[in-house]
Each structure stands twice: as structure tokens, then as C-alpha cells.
Amino acid sequence: MSLSSPFSSASTEFAHMADTPTPAYRVRRWTPRAKITVLLFAVAVAALALAPAVTGAAFMDRAVALFVYILLAVTWNALAGYAGQVSVGQQGFFGLGAYVTIRLSDAGLPVFPSLVVAALVVGAIALPVSFVMLRLKEGEFAIGMWVLATLFHLLVNLDPLIQGETGVSLIALNAVPAETRNLVIYLMALVSAVAVISAMFLLLRSRIGAALQAIRDDEAAAHSVGVNVFRTKQVIFVFAAFGAALAGALWLAGNVSFQPKAYFSVQWMAYTIFMVIVGGIGTFEGAILGAIVFFLLETFLGGYGVWYLLVLGASAIVMALGFPQGIWGYLKSRHGLSLVMVGRHLEAPETKKSGKGSGWSADG
Amino acid sequence: MIDILLQGVLLGGYYALLAVGLAFLYSIMGIINLAHGSFAVLAAYLVLAMADSLGINVWLAVLAVLPIMAVIGALVDRLIFEPVQKGGQLLSVLATFGLSVVIDNLIFQIWGANTRTLANALGDLAWASWEIGGLWVGKISVYILLTAVGLLTGLTLLIARTPLGRAIRATATDPDTAGLVGVDARRARTIASALAFVAIGVAGAALGMRTTFTPYAGVTQLLFAFQAAVIGGSTSVRGTLFGGIVLGLAQTLGATIHTQGFLIGGHLVFFAALFLRLQFGTLRLPKLRRAAA
Numbered sequence: 276m277s278l279s280s281p282f283s284s285a286s287t288e289f290a291h292m293a294d295t296p297t298p299a300y301r302v303r304r305w306t307p308r309a310k311i312t313v314l315l316f317a318v319a320v321a322a323l324a325l326a327p328a329v330t331g332a333a334f335m336d337r338a339v340a341l342f343v344y345i346l347l348a349v350t351w352n353a354l355a356g357y358a359g360q361v362s363v364g365q366q367g368f369f370g371l372g373a374y375v376t377i378r379l380s381d382a383g384l385p386v387f388p389s390l391v392v393a394a395l396v397v398g399a400i401a402l403p404v405s406f407v408m409l410r411l412k413e414g415e416f417a418i419g420m421w422v423l424a425t426l427f428h429l430l431v432n433l434d435p436l437i438q439g440e441t442g443v444s445l446i447a448l449n450a451v452p453a454e455t456r457n458l459v460i461y462l463m464a465l466v467s468a469v470a471v472i473s474a475m476f477l478l479l480r481s482r483i484g485a486a487l488q489a490i491r492d493d494e495a496a497a498h499s500v501g502v503n504v505f506r507t508k509q510v511i512f513v514f515a516a517f518g519a520a521l522a523g524a525l526w527l528a529g530n531v532s533f534q535p536k537a538y539f540s541v542q543w544m545a546y547t548i549f550m551v552i553v554g555g556i557g558t559f560e561g562a563i564l565g566a567i568v569f570f571l572l573e574t575f576l577g578g579y580g581v582w583y584l585l586v587l588g589a590s591a592i593v594m595a596l597g598f599p600q601g602i603w604g605y606l607k608s609r610h611g612l613s614l615v616m617v618g619r620h621l622e623a624p625e626t627k628k629s630g631k632g633s634g635w636s637a638d639g
Numbered sequence: 640m641i642d643i644l645l646q647g648v649l650l651g652g653y654y655a656l657l658a659v660g661l662a663f664l665y666s667i668m669g670i671i672n673l674a675h676g677s678f679a680v681l682a683a684y685l686v687l688a689m690a691d692s693l694g695i696n697v698w699l700a701v702l703a704v705l706p707i708m709a710v711i712g713a714l715v716d717r718l719i720f721e722p723v724q725k726g727g728q729l730l731s732v733l734a735t736f737g738l739s740v741v742i743d744n745l746i747f748q749i750w751g752a753n754t755r756t757l758a759n760a761l762g763d764l765a766w767a768s769w770e771i772g773g774l775w776v777g778k779i780s781v782y783i784l785l786t787a788v789g790l791l792t793g794l795t796l797l798i799a800r801t802p803l804g805r806a807i808r809a810t811a812t813d814p815d816t817a818g819l820v821g822v823d824a825r826r827a828r829t830i831a832s833a834l835a836f837v838a839i840g841v842a843g844a845a846l847g848m849r850t851t852f853t854p855y856a857g858v859t860q861l862l863f864a865f866q867a868a869v870i871g872g873s874t875s876v877r878g879t880l881f882g883g884i885v886l887g888l889a890q891t892l893g894a895t896i897h898t899q900g901f902l903i904g905g906h907l908v909f910f911a912a913l914f915l916r917l918q919f920g921t922l923r924l925p926k927l928r929r930a931a932a
Binding site for chain 2: 355359361363407410411412413414415417418419421422423425426429430432433541544545548552556581582584585587588589590591592595596599
């Protein structure tokens with residue numbers, strides 16, 4: 276990949292422009308590479324959708340886990356990386372997603388739709404919650420969310436249907452033949468992951484995305500140019516709660532049994548934070564990459580139990596201290612690598628080549 | 640009823656003790672240490688290990704652990720707090736959370752999953768109590784409350800009256816300017832961190848003496864400490880004591896209403912306090928420097 280300094284090329288364009296009577300700036304929203312990425316993404320999704328034809332239940336089982344991790348990582352990254360609100364309490368929404376699924380299914384709603392409806396319900400719960408929680412700053416928000424998650428956990432335990440920590444199973448799933456069940460859950464998880472990734476993509480390219488990236492870079496400055504910081508954060512807060520709840524509902528579908536302790540565990544945050552930090556916090560591609568890295572690590576090292584968790588925690592510290600931009604942030608700053616176009620490139624007229632993550636871009 | 644109030648206040652003494660280290664670090668560095676609870680539990684294990692392996696008196700073991708905690712505090716300041724502060728709040732939350740995961744699992748790896756307590760090492764004192772007007776009051780809870788009051792008073796005096804306290808206050812207000820007028824800001828921070836960790840060590844010992852603990856108990860301790868600090872959220876260190884007692888009362892009352900009401904009562908009061916603070920003033924953990932000023 277050729278690396279020309281974006282600033283030097285920009286300045287020559289300026290010099291050139293001085294001769295041009297009517298410089299017509301263009302805002303560029305796609306690069307050829309970004310188009311190819313979207314195309315490849317579509318091909319990969321199609322391949323994954325067809326994969327069950329040639330693979331077995333074990334593959335689908337593991338893949339559901341990967342999709343759940345992607346949901347958690349992408350939505351937490353939206354909240355922490357873009358909106359600047361580091362939550363250590365998304366496990367509250369994760370657990371609620373599973374719990375509401377059980378409740379809806381118990382009330383007679385067909386089991387598969389109830390997974391999605393549950394996530395929507397939790398998203399609706401998150402809206403009033405956001406009015407209080409988002410007024411907390413930084414560390415206070417982080418632990419405040421944690422307290423909120425434990426409160427959700429305790430309240431769920433009060434429901435007699437759940438039988439305290441003993442838990443309960445999503446029994447409606449037993450009525451579905453095993454093969455159909457695996458296939459439907461796999462496809463729902465795939466569609467959910469693709470939908471949340473796409474929603475994030477569209478969100479970042481929208482006005483909200485521009486506001487969000489401004490907030491990420493400097494909240495006070497964003498406010499000063501008229502960005503409604505609170506409203507923008509609310510949108511993301513609800514989106515992140517929805518994503519975590521959907522992840523929880525799908526996890527329940529894959530594992531059938533609901534034990535509150537396992538779902539409301541802060542372990543989920545340890546995993547998610549690891550994924551996003553390693554992949555690159557505040558970058559679109561980084562969260563997905565981090566989820567894949569975590570998934571591979573877990574597949575190969577998960578058997579080491581406590582040592583595995585120790586390594587996860589230690590690498591979160593090391594990355595935060597020495598390498599805060601993560602793998603993707605590093606590639607991006609070092610090589611200008613950007614596969615997905617979530618920002619805007621401002622281009623001077625007569626530019627033949629588009630800059631890759633040039634100094635003119637408001638890139639995410 | 641009086642019994643419930645009494646127990647709530649005594650429990651609050653423990654929470655105040657637990658919250659001191661968290662609030663102190665926050666007021667000096669603006670860092671909310673998510674590994675706070677894990678370090679308290681670590682201190683409890685260290686006391687237990689000292690008392691068991693060296694066969695020494697448990698009080699001596701506590702005295703031996705406190706300097707160790709101070710050293711850990713200084714190390715954590717240099718290795719984590721200091722570098723992370725340049726990267727802003729986001730990184731400090733992430734790094735201290737990672738630290739809590741490491742410590743919890745390290746404890747599990749070293750000491751196993753068993754539930755432990757220091758009560759056995761205390762002998763008779765563990766269950767000794769005074770009878771006051773028909774009410775039984777555990778001696779150890781009273782000692783813990785008194786320790787909390789003593790520690791809070793001591794820290795307040797240290798910050799308000801001594802040259803070291805002045806240096807710490809100056810650093811907390813503005814490290815760069817403090818440096819200009821001859822304060823070694825780096826040293827002041829590290830000492831403050833060491834002091835906070837000594838307080839965490841005392842809290843950990845108290846935890847082990849009044850109840851049982853497990854490797855993953857740090858999470859709960861962190862949340863209690865945070866709740867006490869936020870509920871107390873006034874501008875004085877006494878706020879921590881007040882917050883701890885309110886939390887203790889809420890939990891004790893909650894437990895009498897419902898079998899699972901202990902924690903829920905605490906959480907509800909925490910959110911009520913939070914809501915009030917958001918409506919009627921800025922939400923901040925206690926600021927020591929303002930208290931002392």
C-alpha cells in the first residue's frame with residue numbers, strides 16, 4: 276500500500292486550487308475499497324447463510340456464540356467508543372433480554388418471535404433509564420450501570436417463575452424438532468449480527484453518526500457547534516441496550532436454560548471490553564475484528580479456565596496502557612487502512628485519487 | 640426496631656471504612672478504581688495467609704499486611720494510574736476493570752474457591768458481644784465503626800493540617816502548578832495512593848473479621864463502597880460515614896421487609912440519592928480537598 280502523507284498532498288491541491296476560479300468541493304462518501312468491502316461482506320453473509328447445508332450442529336452452535344459476541348462488541352463499542360460512555364453494566368440488559376424472552380414465551384408468544392420482541396421491550400425500558408444514567412459522568416456512569424445491572428438481577432430473582440438462582444428453561448424450544456431449532460437459531464443469530472452491523476453502519480453515516488464522531492473526538496466542541504449531545508447519546512444508549520438484550524435472548528435460545536447468575540454476570544463485560552479494546556475502540560471494523568479474535572482465543576484456549584480469564588484481564592490492562600487504539604486503530608493510523616466508509620472525505624476538485632483516511636476526512 | 644437501627648448503623652460503619660479508599664483516590668486523582676473491592680478482598684486473604692502460615696496473632700498479621708498494601712498502592716499508582724491518566728477517564732475505567740479481573744482470578748488461582756473468614760483466628764472476640772438494655776451488640780462491629788471514625792478523622796486531619804496533606808491537596812487541584820511552586824506532585828500522588836491502599840487494607844481486614852469472603856467477593860465490595868460514597872456525596876469526608884450508615888440502614892430495613900430485600904434496599908436508596916443529587920446539585924463523590932480547605 277502506498278503511503279503518501281495526506282497533508283502534503285492536500286497542500287498541493289490547495290496551491291493548485293488557487294488558479295481555479297470556481298473550486299467545487301465534493302464530499303466523498305464511498306471509496307472503491309469501501310465498495311469492495313461491502314461486496315465481500317455480502318458474499319460472506321451469503322456463504323454463512325448457506326453454510327448449514329454442508330456443516331453440522333456443532334458448527335452452528337459455535338457460530339451462534341460468535342454472532343452473540345459480535346452483537347455485544349459492536350453495540351458496546353457504539354456506547355463506549357463513540358458516545359464516550361463506558362458502561363460496565365450491559366450484562367443487565369443481556370440478562371433482561373433472556374428473562375423477558377422467558378416471560379413472553381410463558382405468556383404464549385411463539386418462541387422465536389419472542390426473542391426479538393424481548394430485545395425491543397428491553398430497548399423500550401432503556402429509554403427512561405437513559406434520562407438518569409446518562410447524566411452520570413465517566414467512572415460514575417460505569418459503576419452506576421453496574422449497580423443497575425445487579426438491581427435488574429435481584430428484581431428478576433423475585434419473579435417466582437424464575438425460581439431464584441435455580442433458574443428455568445425456555446421449555447417452548449423443546450416443542451421444536453432439534454434440527455429445525457438449530458437452523459432457525461443459527462439463521463436468527465446471523466441475521467441479528469448482520470442487522471446490528473448494518474444499523475451501526477447506517478447510523479454512523481447518518482447525521483447522528485456525524486454528531487457521534489464529533490462527540491467521540493471532543494464532547495465540548497461538539498456541543499459548541501450545535502450537536503445535541505444528550506439526545507445523541509440517548510439514541511446510542513437505547514441501541515446498545517437493544518443489542519445486548521438481543522444477544523442475551525439469542526444466548527438463551529442457544530443454551531435453553533436461564534440461570535440468572537450466569538446471565539447477569541459481569542464476566543460478559545470482561546469479555547466485551549476485551550474484544551473492543553483489542554480490536555480497536557472507537558473504530559467500526561475494530562469491534563468486529565475483536566469479537567472474532569476473542570472467539571478464536573476462546574475456541575482454542577477456553578479450556579484453561581482461570582488462567583484464560585487472567586490473560587484476558589491482563590491484556591485489557593496492557594492494551595489500555597500501551598496500545599489504546601487497538602489492532603484496527605493501529606492499522607488505521609499506521610497504514611491509513613480503512614475498509615468501511617463511515618465518515619466523509621472532503622475533496623478538492625480535480626483530485627484523481629481519493630485519500631485513504633486523509634487529513635480531510637471525518638472518518639470513523 | 641431499635642435493634643434494626645443499631646445493626647444498620649454498625650453495618651454502615653463497615654461501609655464507611657470500605658468507601659474511604661475509593662473516595663480518597665477519586666478526590667486526589669479523579670480515578671474511580673474499579674479494582675477497589677478486589678484489593679480489599681486481596682488484603683483479607685493476605686491477613687489470613689499471614690496468620691495461618693506464620694502462626695502469628697491476627698492483629699499482628701493486619702499490621703504486617705498494611706505496609707504491603709501501601710507498597711501495592713504505590714506500585715499500582717506508578718504502573719497503572721499514572722500512565723492511564725494521560726489517556727483520560729475511558730482508559731482508567733478500562734485498565735482498573737482489567738486489573739480487577741486479574742486480581743480476582745489470581746486470588747482464585749492461589750487460594751482456591753473455598754469460603755474463608757478471619758473469625759476463627761479472632762477466637763472469642765468473633766462472637767463476643769455487649770448487652771445494652773436488652774440488645775446484643777457484637778464487639779467486632781463496634782470496633783469496626785470506631786476504626787472507621789478514627790480513620791476518617793485521621794485522614795481529614797492529615798489532609799488539612801500537615802505539609803504532606805498540603806502537597807496532596809495542591810497536587811489534586813493542579814499538578815502542574817503544584818510542581819511550579821516546589822511540590823513534588825508525582826511523589827505526593829504516589830503517597831496518596833499508598834495511603835488509600837492502606838485504608839483498603841484496613842477495610843479488607845474488617846471484611847474478613849465480620850463475615851466470610853470468596854475470591855470473587857470484590858465485585859460486591861466495590862459496589863457497596865461506591866454506593867456509600869455516592870449516597871454520602873457531600874463535600875466532606877464525613878459524607879462517607881453518613882453514606883455508609885444510610886446504606887447500612889437501607890439494607891437492614893430491606894432485609895426485614897423481604898428475604899431478598901437486603902441488597903435491593905441498598906440499591907433503591909442509592910438510586911434515590913442519585914436522582915436527588917441530579918435534580919438538586921452536581922453529583923460528585925466527596926472531595927477531600929474542599930473539605931479541608
